[in-house]
Amino acid sequence: MMKTNTQPNSTTAAAAGNVVPDFLQSWKLKYLKLGYHYLMTHFLTLCLLPSIAFTLTQASQMEYEDFQNLYLHLKHNLAGVVFFSGVFVFGVTVYFMTRPRSVYLVDYACYRPPDHLRVTYKKFMDHSRLTGDFDESSLEFQRKILERSGLGEETYLPEPLHQLPPRPSIAAAREEAEQVMFGALDDLFAATGIKAKDIGILVVNCSLFNPTPSLSAMIVNKYKLRGNIKSFNLGGMGCSAGVIAVDLAKDMLQIHRNTYAIVVSTENITENWYFGNRKSMLIPNCLFRMGGSAVLLSNRSSDRKNSKYKITHLVRTHKGSDNKAFHCVYQEQDDRGKIGVSLSKELMAIAGTTLKTNITTLGPLVLPVSEQLLFFVTLIARKITNNPKIKPYIPDFKMAFHHFCIHAGGRAVIDELEKNLRLEPIHVEASRMTLHRFGNTSSSSIWYELAYIEAKGRMKKGQQVWQIAFGSGFKCNSAVWLALRDVNPSPHNPWLDCIDRYPVELVY
Structure with missing residues (x-):
């Protein structure tokens, strides 16, 4: 019988010798950081515990005469006690009357288009070729974008773009808007079982399609919402408009008491398909797909127990004062007069x-x-020493958030x-899978991602x-939600x- 050499060679032993210390070092650093994080988080509590223990010890040693003397002292200074008690009660009352009201997310719905509107890579390219509007260079460019985009074979386009030739029109665009918005609202x-007459506030956002009457008026008409509803229609604000809404x-909801607000976020594809050959304007054709969401918000304290989330922070950043930022996502006409949205390099x-x-604004609120x-100490060290070798500390947002919904x-x-x-890959899984399954649905994409996490x-x-x-302008907006319970997917989760x-393996 042939013997197998079980002794490790010198190279293997050396490699193992290097790996073990590296692993132990990373393991120690990880738990050292966790220990530091725990210490700083509970620093005040750890400092107060000795003081509380000392106070309780002293109180337990007080005799009956000491308590009697304290009572007599307060009795002789009754006016002062009443005054400070009144000031305290007044301050507490003012605080509770003026503090911001909690806003709860009762539930939300994402529109799932019918299966016959799905568009595969092959169908997309065949239709692009048969329209006759694109030259060979543009067709090859779209093919490469599709292959590298992260989109899958099951995304959706509206009915007029499945026809040959495509038949975009205002009537067709209205039909798409109604199909998406009403579909999400019906779900x-x-x-939720909410009644239309209970809706006091309606906010609708759609960047590129803004007909008259407005999209918000279409919803009011469809569901016969009450005549004094506060309705708003946001246009031209890009993919970040959902957070703005x-x-x-x-x-x-801070102004109007005991009411509900509905936020509808969508984008319209029908009238905004680009039929030209400018490369920067062809990219949206390859990325944007049909979709929309409807979100129900409430300021009623009684709705807390039935709600999924509570909004804790909302931070908006606008760089429109910078010309490059302003023009980096820009709707315009090409040399042939074809309208499209151009994406800058x-x-x-x-x-x-x-x-x-x-x-930078959100960090101090959540970290x-x-x-x-750590961020502050690193910043001071860089300023004082002016040493370029000291790298700026990037805060670990995983310490503040469990889930990320990146547009x-x-x-x-x-x-x-x-x-x-x-x-980590798990943190961006919802975003990648949403892009794969539904494409870029503009301002509603963050809700498809949240639905993925729930599912x-x-x-x-x-x-x-x-x-x-992110959105045109250029804007970056953040919303932070706190889960009020273990959240199960809604019956109509897409x-x-x-x-x-899912998750599926993505090959680019």
Whole structure:
């Protein structure tokens, strides 16, 4: 019988010798940081415990005569006690009357188009070729974008773009808007049992399609909403308009008591398809797809127990004063007079700068003291020593958030945020899978992502989720939600019949 040599060679032993210390070092650093984070988070509590223990010890040693003397002292200074008690009660009353009201997310719904509107790569390219509007260079460009985009074979386009030749019109665009908005709202009303007459505030956002009467008026007409409803229609605000609409609804809920607000977010594809050959204007054709969402918000304290989330922070950043940022996502005509949306090559750099400004404002609101202290110490060290070798400390946002909903604008957007925020693949899974299954649905994409997390059963009570959206202008907006309970998917969750297939392996 042939013997097998079981003794490790010198190379293997050396490699093992290197790996073990490296592993132990990373293991120690990980738990050292966790210990530091725990210490700083509970620093005040740890400092107060000795003081509380000392006070209780002293109180337990007081005799009956000491308590009697204290009572007599308070009795002789009754006026002062009454005055300070009155000031205290007044201050507490003013605080509770003027503090911002909590805004709850009762439920939301994402529109799931019918299966006959699905568009595969082959169908997309065949239709692009048969329209006769694109030259060979443009067709090849679209093919490469599709292959690298992160979109799958099951995204949706509206009916007029499935026809040959395509038949875009205002009537068809209205039909698409009604199909998406009413579909999402029907699911929302069915899931919550809310009545139309209880809706006091309505905010609708759609960037590129703004007919008269408005989209919000179409909803009022369809559901016969009450005559004194506060309705708003936001146009031209890009893919981040969903967060802007939530911010507007939140502000309105601070003014109007005991009411509900509905936020509808969508984009219209029918009249905004580009039929030209400018490369920068062809990219939206390859990325944007049909979709929309409807969100029900409430300021009623009685709705807390039935709600999924509570909004805790909302931060908006606008870089429109900079010309490059203003023009990086721009609707215009090409040389042939064809209208489309042009995406600048500087888009990712501008998005990174805008995100940096946004998280600089958001960070102090959400990050634990431990992370803020590390950031502050590193900043001071860089300023004092002027040493370029000291790298700026990037806060670990995983310490503040359990889930991330990054706008599914494209693979490059998700890649960039994953890298800059030092996220793990699990943190961007919802964004990548939403882009794969539904494409870039503009301002509603962050809600498809939240629906994915719920469908996976990952949302637990007390966890925070960060929604990040980018839009023309240029804007970066963030919304932070706190889960009020273990969140189960709604009956009309768009992922329910396919969630078992995800996550899928993406090959670019």
